[in-house]
Amino acid sequence: MSFKHQASAYIQYLWKAKNEHSVHSPFLFKLLIHAFYKAKSNSDLEALDTWYKNMCQSEESFQFEDFGAGSHINKAKTRQVGEFTRAVGKPKKYRHLMYHLCAQLQPKSILELGSATGVSGAYMAKGYSSSKLISIEGSTELAQIASREWNKLGIKNASIKSGEFNVHLDSVLSELKPLDLAYIDGNHQEEPTLAYFEKVLEYGSDNLTIIFDDIYWSEGMTKAWEKIKAHSKVRQSVDVFQMGVILFIIVKGHFPFEEANAKDYYYSLIIK
Numbered sequence: 001m002s003f004k005h006q007a008s009a010y011i012q013y014l015w016k017a018k019n020e021h022s023v024h025s026p027f028l029f030k031l032l033i034h035a036f037y038k039a040k041s042n043s044d045l046e047a048l049d050t051w052y053k054n055m056c057q058s059e060e061s062f063q064f065e066d067f068g069a070g071s072h073i074n075k076a077k078t079r080q081v082g083e084f085t086r087a088v089g090k091p092k093k094y095r096h097l098m099y100h101l102c103a104q105l106q107p108k109s110i111l112e113l114g115s116a117t118g119v120s121g122a123y124m125a126k127g128y129s130s131s132k133l134i135s136i137e138g139s140t141e142l143a144q145i146a147s148r149e150w151n152k153l154g155i156k157n158a159s160i161k162s163g164e165f166n167v168h169l170d171s172v173l174s175e176l177k178p179l180d181l182a183y184i185d186g187n188h189q190e191e192p193t194l195a196y197f198e199k200v201l202e203y204g205s206d207n208l209t210i211i212f213d214d215i216y217w218s219e220g221m222t223k224a225w226e227k228i229k230a231h232s233k234v235r236q237s238v239d240v241f242q243m244g245v246i247l248f249i250i251v252k253g254h255f256p257f258e259e260a261n262a263k264d265y266y267y268s269l270i271i272k
């Protein structure tokens with residue numbers, strides 16, 4: 001059911017993106033250009049990628065307490081760090097995107113729901129090291145692993161609260177207020193997603209950006225995303241099927257991670 005839903009959502013997405021054919025807001029467009037198009041690797045990203053590769057190979061085992069909507073892949077209780085990181089992780093281009101988005105947006109405060117083994121949190125925290133990032137993770141042993149890994153990476157601007165999202169959400173949001181960036185990457189169900197969204201809005205700054213992952217994970221998530229886009233406070237939303245990359249490819253005709261080319265129309269228009 002879910003695979004079928006994802007496939008049909010993907011086709012609808014491609015169709016819609018092709019017909020809309022452009023990103024209307026200059027702010028969003030510029031952000032996409034800088035976070036995708038001009039995105040280049042650097043020593044931070046090289047170190048993070050090496051670390052990520054090691055994480056993916058780790059055979060360390062841990063007890064996983066499943067708090068959320070579960071996984072399409074594996075419901076076992078004993079899991080391995082490497083296998084788990086690969087199962088929930090994103091490809092390199094999306095990890096880099098998390099880094100570049102933070103580098104571009106420079107959020108003073110970041111909330112992450114769902115630390116897992118600490119991958120997305122590490123890329124965001126390193127992307128803008130003057131930020132303060134707090135991540136919430138329900139699975140106790142995962143929270144310990146992510147925290148330990150962030151220490152190893154020398155990350156000083158991020159910490160983890162271990163427990164159910166709802167247990168910590170109010171206190172964490174009070175600590176981060178006014179919130180600049182939220183990354184919602186856990187408990188992929190319609191009602192909880194909408195509740196997190198409302199809560200995050202309450203504590204958000206004027207520049208609040210919210211990133212929802214897995215918006216086509218299930219019908220419930222797609223419904224939640226549709227409701228969020230229609231919310232009166234949401235001025236701009238980029239339909240990020242794995243974060244807008246597809247849209248970018250359709251508009252530009254190539255992957256956004258290739259090196260910036262001064263001959264390109266958009267490059268000369270916006271970046272020069």
Ligand SMILES: C[S@@+](CC[C@H](N)C(=O)[O-])C[C@H]1O[C@@H](n2cnc3c(N)ncnc32)[C@H](O)[C@@H]1O
Pocket residue numbers: 065066067068069088089090113114115116117118119120121136137138139142163164165166185186187188
């Ligand atoms: C998709 S993974 C996060 C991946 C991570 N952000 C990354 O990209 O590396 C979702 C995580 O959220 C946690 N989670 C899901 N629902 C939760 C809930 N209701 N309370 C606390 N943690 C939850 C799970 O234990 C899991 O580790």
